[in-house]
Amino acid sequence: MLYHLYDLQHALLTPARFAAEMTRAAFQNPWNPVSHTQMGRTIAASAEVFERVTRRFGEPEWGLPETVIDGKTVKVTEETVVEKAFCQLIHFKRATKRKDPRVLIVAPMSGHYATLLRGTVEALLPHHDVYVTDWTDARQVPLSEGRFNLDDFITYLREFMSLLGPQTHLIAVCQPAVPVLAAVSLMASDEDPNQPLSMTLMGGPVDTRISKTAVNTLAEERPLSWFENAVIETVPAYYPGAFRKVYPGFLQLSGFMSMNLDRHVGSHMKFFQHLVKGDGESAEFHRKFYNEYNAVMDMPAEFYVQTIDTVFQRHLLPRGQMKWRDPLTHKLVDVRPSDVEHTALLTIEGELDDISSRGQTTAAHDLCYNLPQRKQFHHLQMNCGHYGIFNGSRWRTEIMPRIRHFMREFDPGCDPVPARDLAGAPDVAPDRFNRDKHGIAATRRWLKERDNTKREKKDAPQDA
Known part of the structure; x- marks a missing residue:
């Protein structure tokens, strides 16, 4: 209604x-x-x-017809590589013979269209071969296509990685940090030859118990039945996805x-x-x-409810209890991040992030405890909120260069970044992950100090 x-x-x-x-x-x-x-x-x-x-704002266009490499304008063609019911795999094909790292950006299915990452793609295009998951508005998907939940999201990612091959790097922006880590873990457990070279998790809710935000608190305080009854609606009959249950x-x-x-x-x-x-x-x-x-899309109800339950209420991944349902055998398979040994890991957080606050993404390092130390990196961007992690000046000048360096470190056969391009965005290496400096205990100490400082400022007498 x-x-x-x-x-x-x-x-x-x-x-x-x-x-x-x-x-x-x-x-x-x-x-x-x-x-x-x-x-x-x-x-x-x-x-x-x-x-x-x-x-009502419709889906925006990517609007990236060209990029600049070494001072020269290079044409970019937007191609649809795979078209599935709930997602298209988009390739931004550059008219160049450069051999750059192949990157799959996993956009969030959290309300906005994938074009919200336009700035992310634009900054990576000069020195990376970029692919993006472009999720479909659920109200446009006929009910005959079946449901789509978190297990299906993970299945899609595994299929895309198998298609792109083992020389692929993943970037998960916000919400997909959990399914990306789960997909890579499952591939590691299966000893899949198409395991990616690296994964970069940016501002994602890997373990929301570490540092609470308003979003986390809302998800935890209300029972799952509240979400099912209060925010799930049925798509009207005059849309292609008529009668599908969605989070509008x-x-x-x-x-x-x-x-x-x-x-x-x-x-x-x-x-x-x-x-x-x-x-x-x-x-x-x-x-x-x-x-x-303002351009938003409907989310499949099954995906939304399962994500609330798995990620924000029961915290199944960090507790070692997350399972994935194999679409072929329909059996539940354990998700074991501890099996990840091949894929290098970089986590990125923003100091002022009020969606996935400090420590939530870094928790991935503790889960991947068998990953060699030389493959674990972390970057905390100071004076940066959630949106600034993947868009804006700090993304272009401080975060992107670290990702670029990180990927090339584990993909040594790539062409070097032109010197002219380095002048605008100098090469910077991310910090090696240090548990004493970046781990959960260190994060909780930082949060305690921050809260104490805020309390002292609030209680301090005001000058007349």
Whole structure:
């Protein structure tokens, strides 16, 4: 019912949204004398803000037709290598003969489209052969295609890795850190010849017990039945995925917004002010960010519920109790990260991450305790939140160079990075993982010190 009401509300607002768009166009027309006045810009700004906050944003395009290597522009072609019911494997094929590390970026299935990682792909393209998992909006998948849960997610990853071969590096951004680690563990247990050379886990909830966030607390405090009854909806009959149970994108977007509501409201107020002042550059930056941020997709209910149960409530992977159902035999198979000995591991966390906070991703090192020390690395990016781990200036200048170095260390046959490109993003090696410095105990000491500092500042007397 909620899904139908949301669609009805959107339909009822269509005339008003159309009128707002016409008003904006009229008062931004340079031939209209009023468009050059304060009143005209205010009316146009009001109309645009209204139109945008009531719009449903579709899946954005990748928009990466080229990259620059050694100062030369190189054409990039977006190819679909594999097309499955719930995912497409996208290859960004570069018109170059360079031999660079083959990278599979595993995008999260957590509400936003894979294009949220556009900045991630763009920074890697010059010196990597990039593939990305592009997950499909569940409301577009016919019910006849069957269900899709966490076990299927892991199965897809294993199939993609087998297709790409053993000379592959994995990057898991946020939520897929758990299924990526599980898939690599299963391949290690099977002694699969297509085990990847390395895996980079970025801001992922490997063990959420270490440091709590608002997201973790919500998932833990409410019973699984609450999620099944409160946020799972049925796709209406007029969509291709009619009658499929999903966690709707509009509910997910509401959750994203509510976590930092003041920030989003303030951002839209500044957007209005930029439009009135005629600050086109700042207004366009707002448009680009929110065009991506507001574009959300439905998630299969089975995947969402199983992820809540496995990752956030029962913590099965760090407790050594996670199992994967083999689609061929239908038997449950133990997921044993301790079997990983071939695939090198790099974990990356942001100091200010309020989604997967410090220590949650680093826990992967304790689970892969048979992995040689020379294959374990970690990087903590200071003054960086969750989004900044894979997008923005810190990603491009501090995090990406470390990943680039890490991959080439375990893929020595690759071409070197051109000297001209190193000038903009110098080569930096990530730190070797040190349990005394980066481990769980060290993280908990840091969290305790941080909380004590906050408490002392709060209790300190204020100057008159």
